[in-house]
Amino acid sequence: MAAARGVAAEDVKRAKKKDIGQTSQWTLMRRRFMQNKLSVTGVIGLAIMYFLVLFAPFFAPYAPDDQDSNNQFQAPTSIKLANGHFAVCPMVQKLNTSNFTWTYKPDCNKSEPIQFFAPGFSYSILGILHSNIHLFQVKPPTKIYIFGADDLGRDVLSRILYGGRVSMTIGLVGVTISTVMGAVLGTTSGYFGGAIDNVMQRVIELLLSIPTLSLFMAIAAALPQDMSVIKRYFLISIIISIIGWTGLARQVRGKVLSYSQQDYTAAAKLAGAGHMRIILTHLVPNSLSHIIVVAILAVPAQILAETSLSFIGLGMLPPAVSWGVLLAAAQQVQVVEQHVWLLVPAAFVIITVTLYMFLGDGLRDAVDPYS
């Protein structure tokens, strides 16, 4: 019922008009956002995830590169309740002489209690918080592997938490780069129009005619292998933002085009305001909410891009840890078949991306309920 829809839209317009100023518009958005259960789930879930990876050393029982040849491919530790305490059963290693692999058996006769807030390896968070207290520890030589251990006996949980620091932020850096590029280029394109706009649109079309992954792969393969982790991190994030900015630039351009035709822009031009001033005081603030939404919606794709690249060995490389690097260890079916827990990082990828989509969707609906 377009008539009814129009009426509803009019209602909202009326409501906007009545509430003077920007704040009320933001309030309205926030109200719509808070009503959406999925988007609230997204915010809370992501907050928890980022909290976990920020304090990764605290939540991780072991350092991510802490190898242990006695516990290669150790299966997830089973936890039981003993004397009212949580405890783990130490594992006994035995060599299976038929195929020369280690097999493990829990020995629950002497269980080892889990100690909470106990000292372990020393760490510092953000260079300011120094400590050696961890959420949980068990007394060595018994080890606790919530999600099992990898081929070198490293704790998968600890590696996931540390890997999240790369995987959950590399997309953000990429999105920030593409957002700034997209916003600047899109605004310029839409505002000035003409030849600039034309060239920009052609460049975008050109970039969109290159198969994304192949382009990433080609560029990533061009990076030298012996680069520092930090440098590689930033280069990879730049690579994954190469395509990302195009979509954003298009959307921003569309918005700017519609705003440019509005009276206040014309008025500002007539009043002799400079281009920069008009762009910064009128166009950018007006498209800001849209830019934010598009940026958030772009994060999942970039997280997935890093994971995929690292998985095929062209993204982050060991010794760096990221979820893609962890999953690369699960490339061989034969390996995964016997050690399914190596796929646990996948769950973290999926959860993070889903949460971001919930958040982005909710934001879009809140900003633009009739789109």
Add this chain to the structure above:
Amino acid sequence: MVNYIIRRVLYMIVTVFFISIIAFILINLPPGSALDAQIQRLRQQGGDISMQQINDLKERYGLNDPVYVQYLKWIGGAIHGDFGQSFTYNAPVGELIWSRIAVSVILSLFALIFAWVVAIPVGVYSATHRYTVPDYIVTVIQFVGIAIPEFLLALLLLVFAATVLHMDAGGLNSQQFQNAPWSWAKLMDTIKHIWIPVIVIGAGSTAWLTRVMRANLLDVLNYQYVQTARAKGLKENVVIWKHAVRNALHPLIMSLGTALPTLISGEVIVSIVLNIPSDGPLFLASLQTKDMYLAITFVLLQSVLLVVGNLLADFLLAWADPRVRLE
């Protein structure tokens, strides 16, 4: 109309030309080439190898020229279908590549069809049963479907097939057919294997298309002409399928252009994981061994596929939507 086609084709050629330059530069960026590796191998085998011999080899592959001459030579050949020599395989790139591109096209096409055939009915159902339990389920599945990267889905399926079904889901053929000539039995074997990559490649697109279809239809259902159709006394089914869905398809067709790069990317990575004899694994290998002409040709041909796909999508849109004029 004819004008339009000519313009579009010219435009395509220019695009592909630019992409070839970008690809060439990119792939020439890293120091060293496959030749260095080959020379090293020769040194290890036969001990001494003179500067003269190295130069001969470089001459043969045209590596002594400046980059732009190399490019011009290569593009000149490429126009005639000669894409240069592969260093690692010591064979013309053309010979290595065509069968693999064919497999890629078939896989992508099937995945596309799969995605549309599943996404449209599910999207329509979801939109017409908004706020019901099945709609919520579809919504959740499609969120997860978009969130799972293709390579993971491929990996999960491989593991699932191996542990539960006790079959090898990788490749396009069982062991005994891998190198066999084409036959009826091999075709059947291929069909038995091909659905796994098709579903894996198509899964993301399916989820995404379902979402788009649902949103479009909800949008179209707000248009007056849907109410007009109801006011005529048409059955709700006819209103939905004849009047609403028909119009909700237009944005879907329009989005084909943006969906294609994702599809091809998905095909590349899934082929790598599932070890399918398509462009994916060979492309990755060529990047790792710096087999430059091979790598460049892959990027180029994938772009051609994309551009042609876009053109076809535009024709499809013009055919489906009477308002669109091709000019």
Add this chain to the structure above:
Amino acid sequence: MAETIPSAQSTEIRPTGEDNVIEVLDLHVHFFTTLGVVRALNGVTFKIPRGRVLGVVGESGSGKSVTGFSIMQLVQHPGKIVKGQILLKARKDDQPINILKYDRHSQQMRNIRGNEVGMIFQEPMTSLNPSYTVGNQIQEAILLHQTPDKDEAWRRTVDILRRVGMPNPERIARSYPHELSGGMRQRAMIAMALSCTPSLLIADEPTTALDVTTEAQILDLMRELQKDIGMSIMFITHNMGVVAQMCDEVVVMYLGRIVERASVEEIFYDPKHPYTVALLRSIPRIGLSKGEKLEVIKGGVPDSYSTVTGCPFHPRCPNFMPGICDKVMPAETPIEGNPHHTVRCHLYPGSAAEAEVETSGLAPGTAPAAS
């Protein structure tokens, strides 16, 4: 939310013995939105005698369209007819039937739509499906209700297009809507609505989107066809000038209630309700001297969620009487000496006699959560 909806047949009102095509009795329509219940119609009662044209006027948002859609049982989600009767008497000798007894998806209801009751909409640009030819869309209705024979249906399609004054009906039938001008499209819509010779035509602001010349042509056409076919029209508009040209009787709506009803002469020469008076003042007139401003009703329609006690018009009323208008809902009162002219206003004696103390709009606390 089911428990908040009283049964649609709770208060049976006897139909009058006259020959009315349609009789709407105490119609209540609520929209159960996420933000609360919008009471779009609050007890609307009117009838349309056979062969007459009833004008329904009021500002946008007063519930005119919802009334029209209710008769078709096409009120869109989340709207519901919560109370009232709609009695249809398609032919002179039929018994009136309460069509609200039929399910909105039932075969009986579909037979009424398009066949007994036709409808045309405000936006000729969007009321035809862009993907099918005009002829195809008209033929569809004829095939549905009149004849299963395709060729015959096509012949009738071309006939009816000729009848609505299309210059080249064969060609028009084969054109797509986007190839026609607004006026032509509206003619095509009229052709579609009349293709099955309905006994009632609901025209929802059919000329609002057209320019003045085209508007005049379409109005002429509708009047002519109405005389020829002998159908009744429910003519929805917010334009008093159009009412004068088209209608025999008029009801004036404000916020989901009829505030005045009278013959067209009386509405123009002897308007009673301050709202009607204000509406009439807002008609542009020839001879309006320069500097004399066209009057606009002061204030805006209050938004549908807020609560207004007493007469819903009192905040904008020039004759506002404190203590009564803002406390007591006026009842519908006949004007002395003329039972066919009624008004809902405290200015006229008897209005408070059976006054309901009630609020209009959203009643806080009764709002159920999103459906």
